[in-house]
Amino acid sequence: MSPKSLMSRSHADVARPKRNAIISPVADFLLVGGLSLIVFVPLLLSGRSDLVIIGAGAQAWVATAINMPHFMASYRLVYRSRETIMKHKWASMYIPGILIAYTVVAVWYAQYSPMLVIILISVASAYLAWHYTGQVWGMMASYAYIEGTRFEPPERFLIRTGLRILLAWHVGWFLYTQLRDPSMVRPAYLLLSAGTVVAFGLGLTGLIKMRKRTGKMPPARALVAWVAIFVWYAVMARDPKALFWIQIAHALQYLAFPVRVELNRTTAAPSHSPGRVGMHMALYGVALLAVSYVVAQVVPGTAMGIVGDVFGEEPSRAAPVLILMFINIHHYFTDGVIWKISNPEVRKELFAHVARPEAAKSPGKPEPVTAPRDALRSKKRQKSRR
Numbered sequence: 001m002s003p004k005s006l007m008s009r010s011h012a013d014v015a016r017p018k019r020n021a022i023i024s025p026v027a028d029f030l031l032v033g034g035l036s037l038i039v040f041v042p043l044l045l046s047g048r049s050d051l052v053i054i055g056a057g058a059q060a061w062v063a064t065a066i067n068m069p070h071f072m073a074s075y076r077l078v079y080r081s082r083e084t085i086m087k088h089k090w091a092s093m094y095i096p097g098i099l100i101a102y103t104v105v106a107v108w109y110a111q112y113s114p115m116l117v118i119i120l121i122s123v124a125s126a127y128l129a130w131h132y133t134g135q136v137w138g139m140m141a142s143y144a145y146i147e148g149t150r151f152e153p154p155e156r157f158l159i160r161t162g163l164r165i166l167l168a169w170h171v172g173w174f175l176y177t178q179l180r181d182p183s184m185v186r187p188a189y190l191l192l193s194a195g196t197v198v199a200f201g202l203g204l205t206g207l208i209k210m211r212k213r214t215g216k217m218p219p220a221r222a223l224v225a226w227v228a229i230f231v232w233y234a235v236m237a238r239d240p241k242a243l244f245w246i247q248i249a250h251a252l253q254y255l256a257f258p259v260r261v262e263l264n265r266t267t268a269a270p271s272h273s274p275g276r277v278g279m280h281m282a283l284y285g286v287a288l289l290a291v292s293y294v295v296a297q298v299v300p301g302t303a304m305g306i307v308g309d310v311f312g313e314e315p316s317r318a319a320p321v322l323i324l325m326f327i328n329i330h331h332y333f334t335d336g337v338i339w340k341i342s343n344p345e346v347r348k349e350l351f352a353h354v355a356r357p358e359a360a361k362s363p364g365k366p367e368p369v370t371a372p373r374d375a376l377r378s379k380k381r382q383k384s385r386r
Contacts, residue, residue: 059244065292072292078338091337122174152210152213158206260350
């Protein structure tokens, strides 16, 4: 086989996987949580309390190479055209406008008190808890969808209730680890920590119900996403500073999806060819890394210098923190509008490459009337077979 034909074949395989996947079955499994389990479980079993391992400088570069691109990839989806900007005005214009105004006031007020900075960090942390657990459910629903199945309402209720308990634990963890006097919230934190066992039991019950209904195990990639978040939170409970690694795991879990949307769009272009698709995706990756470098490494330093010249030492320290909180909070809103899998347009762009049985419907919320009726009919058919 010639090198040219081999390259064409490899590009075709990326665009149209032989098995339903976002990137490939193995890559999906690793990115959605498998890799984090391989790394985090041995660390937890080691008994060590310091789970970060690497220094601050290395953390900054890892975050620049992995965490920041997952923010920039979501911006690419929202700001790619005037149509998408106008379609999502709150996420694209109003929310960033509000955040910019707040950031300016918070930088100025940092001369006198860090209160506004602390408030923004607290808001970002609350959204982070919602974001982590919501993304895990999105992963579970998406991988069930591409394998031709779905979670029925009772299963969905059990799994998502468990994830909401984890959300509450995350908020409690933030308060317990960040308050100067954590004794005030210690009883609630301990209660929520015990509640994670309940959360695991509820989710496991939902997965078992799915297995009984379908006669086979739930999709492995959905399972690993669900297991991974429990391990992530165990790592955070052991070492709060290890939130850094959880952010990296979360970013890896996310990145395959905007990459797939970009690949599907490029492949669908009338003038596409394997060579052009490969070149476009290479430029896409380089652009994400370049913009991430500027935002993570250049902008904070510049902001610190400007603010320091105008307001002094304390505001200059607050500036890079506020910039990062701005990006985090804005990302939660952009993420909320671009990844509604129940939206047919989103499914069309994300799953354009997937050969999926027509019977497998959206993993989003089902129609309130037909879905329960279909579930009842399914149960009747099962009884009649017996």
